[in-house]
Amino acid sequence: MSRSFRSLSFIASNTDDAQASRDELIRLYGHVAPTEADVIVALGGDGFMLQTLHDTMNSGKMIYGMNRGSVGFLMNDFSTERLDERIAQAVENDFHPLQMTTSNADGSISYALAINEVSLFRQSYQAAKLRVVIDGQVRLEELICDGLMVATPVGSTAYNLSAHGPILPLEAPLLALTPVSAFRPRRWRGALLPNRAKVVLEVLEPEKRPVNAVADHSEVKSVLRVEIGQSEDTTAHILSDPDRSWSDRILAEQFAN
Structure with a gap:
């Protein structure tokens, strides 16, 4: 047309x-x-x-x-x-886009939007230790990894693909939850989620294992908790x-x- x-x-x-x-x-x-x-x-x-x-x-x-x-x-x-x-x-x-809401070690709360993905990364030589909660239910009590991301179909061919995550068709109502160098559970390769899922990532042992969060090009250092969900009004x-x-x-x- x-x-x-x-x-x-x-x-x-x-x-x-x-x-x-x-x-x-x-x-x-x-x-x-x-x-x-x-x-x-x-x-x-x-x-x-x-x-x-x-x-x-x-x-x-x-x-x-x-x-x-x-x-x-x-x-x-x-x-x-x-x-x-x-x-x-x-x-x-x-x-x-995805909306990222972070609760930070300094007591502040930060907001950012992501067209490609929201990613968490270890900040030091220590691997990150995360708890993964999907729609209020704990799915992984403890994930030890270098990082973890939630990618949209638009972003599924970017960093998500480099981390061996799945490519999502643009029309698919899905998000890719993809780990970066998962150590425990060693064989966990990620998951496909409905695009309306609410993902909460809790940082375990944040002082020993500090974690940064990134939404596209916006980075927040030393996060304690990250909420991720599709922004319906954007x-x-x-x-x-x-x-x-x-x-x-x-x-x-x-x-x-």
Whole structure:
């Protein structure tokens, strides 16, 4: 289905390629401020796309990314030709990020959103020791590991995949709970959870085994307890070319070498 739009805003990462591409696209298609645009065109890599999605969350703005970085899994291919036609035919993907709520050793509480994943990591040479609670029920009384993450389908091909977690189809109403170098239980490889599950991770022996928590690029040090759940009242919108949809990309990753 074709979409109508009146104005584009071009934003770019700080690399020379991205900045030069922005200048060329502005010359060809014009430019308005992001707050006034119907569609924001983001030029850069996956990190820049994640930052753009965070910055525009709940704004109603649609983001169309073109790869001027390295991997560019979240981006469409770069081209200066027929951009208005490509955007008009693009597929809209709407999704809810995870919300991370941490209780910290200094008595504070922190909040952050994650499009890819929420991760816990050991802070020192000592392995982390965690208790895993799902929807109020203790599922693992004690997990000894280097880390543990809750990944969305969007993030399942990122750090989650590097930690040998499962790839999740974009339409799957699931989250991946994936350990990093689990020591005990030695054979535990993680779990698939409903996307509406409420996950609580409690840090055991926090003074001896301090743990940091990360939601995408937001890090909180020395956490005691982390609550993770889908944020139903927060939405991001991203556009993908029909021949390079996120669903197709995630499916293709499962057959990649």
